[in-house]
Amino acid sequence: MSRHHHPEQLQLFRALPGDLAPRDAQDLMSYPFFSLAKSKRLVPIDYRVGSIVIRVEAVPEHGMATIWDADVLIWAASQVVEARDLGFQPSRLMAATPYEILNFIGRGVSLRDYNRLKAALDRLQSTTIATSIRQPTERRLHRFSWINEWKERADGNGRALGLELILPDWFYSAVLQDALILTIDRAYFSLTGGLERWLYRLVRKHGGRQHFGWTFELTHLHAKSGSLSPLKHFAYDLREIVRRQSLPGYRLALEEQPRRGAVLCFAPIDGTTFAGSSPTHGKPTTGEKL
Structure with missing residues (x-):
């Protein structure tokens, strides 16, 4: 060299x-x-x-x-x-x-x-x-x-x-x-799961830009992850991460929405609550690179 x-x-x-x-x-x-x-x-x-x-x-x-x-x-x-x-x-x-x-x-x-x-x-x-x-x-x-x-x-x-x-x-x-x-939060290095780590990075990338947070359809998340896990198993693992609330600095929630199905919602811990807010959908919009 x-x-x-x-x-x-x-x-x-x-x-x-x-x-x-x-x-x-x-x-x-x-x-x-x-x-x-x-x-x-x-x-x-x-x-x-x-x-x-x-x-x-x-x-x-x-x-x-x-x-x-x-x-x-x-x-x-x-x-x-x-x-x-x-x-x-x-x-x-x-x-x-x-x-x-x-x-x-x-x-x-x-x-x-x-x-x-x-x-x-x-x-x-x-x-x-x-x-x-x-x-x-x-x-x-x-x-x-x-x-x-x-x-x-x-x-x-x-x-x-x-x-x-x-x-x-x-x-x-x-x-x-x-x-x-x-x-990023130094606590990231303590996250042990691969999906958990990937999700933190995605949430950190998007969650910091909207006070009310973001939502992503689970099918969209599955595609973005590159995971080989079937969607059913992927969704189960996501629910476990939501249950543990293990991502430093962010709150997570899973919701069922009309026409969109299961969606993951996330927002900074110091942001407002999900209720009554208008989360930004995690879908690619014109001119935006997701």
């Missing part, structure tokens, strides 16, 4: 110390880019709605990158945004220790956790994405992996010095645009 291998002459960016605010990329919060299962997924995600095209493919050796693996991208986005805001020059070529990454995303720091991090990096590097998002036309797809490449660093005596990784331009350019980044 030496600089002469890269025509654009990437400058190495050393991860910043300290307790940074977690930031997430809105595109990753809105669309089905990751497996929600802890078991290996090889079935591609193929999502097409309007002008939005997303195709995610995995290799048999590693399986598809999961929503837990995406914590590494949240760490990376948080580093890049913080560096930029402090007046430093970030880069797609990043260096950090496993401890720094694992500590930020709320994981343990044992050898087993380190090996799990390496497996996550392998999945992020081997999963391939093709998407029309932020492309001039849906016919022109941007193809990339979540991590272009990564390696373990060591000194001349073989002593471990940490990791280096290169972020893809598609992700990095989104992170550098303020309008495409949101701060």
Whole structure:
């Protein structure tokens, strides 16, 4: 990963110390880019709605990158945004220790956790994405992996010095645009379920924009999740999340509405109640990208 291998002459960016605010990329919060299962997924995600095209493919050796693996991208986005805001020059070529990454995303720091991090990096590097998002036309797809490449660093005596990784331009350019980044609750890292994590990111993406909250039809949510779970099981799992009220900062409710069927309602905890409000429907509207 030496600089002469890269025509654009990437400058190495050393991860910043300290307790940074977690930031997430809105595109990753809105669309089905990751497996929600802890078991290996090889079935591609193929999502097409309007002008939005997303195709995610995995290799048999590693399986598809999961929503837990995406914590590494949240760490990376948080580093890049913080560096930029402090007046430093970030880069797609990043260096950090496993401890720094694992500590930020709320994981343990044992050898087993380190090996799990390496497996996550392998999945992020081997999963391939093709998407029309932020492309001039849906016919022109941007193809990339979540991590272009990564390696373990060591000194001349073989002593471990940490990791280096290169972020893809598609992700990095989104992170550098303020309008495409949101701060998330650190409690997100404590959410254990894949669907629960995905739902928090979707709710955080939309729920913060409307005081009265949003509603989504369950069939629409099912399609947006990319989940392989049948709709019946998906709906059951959603009801369990609503029962637990486990999403930090938001209230959830399930309602039956005429002509729409079962809908999920959500709003910020400090917002008004659902009763008497006019939630914004979570359907794509003219000019809006959901």
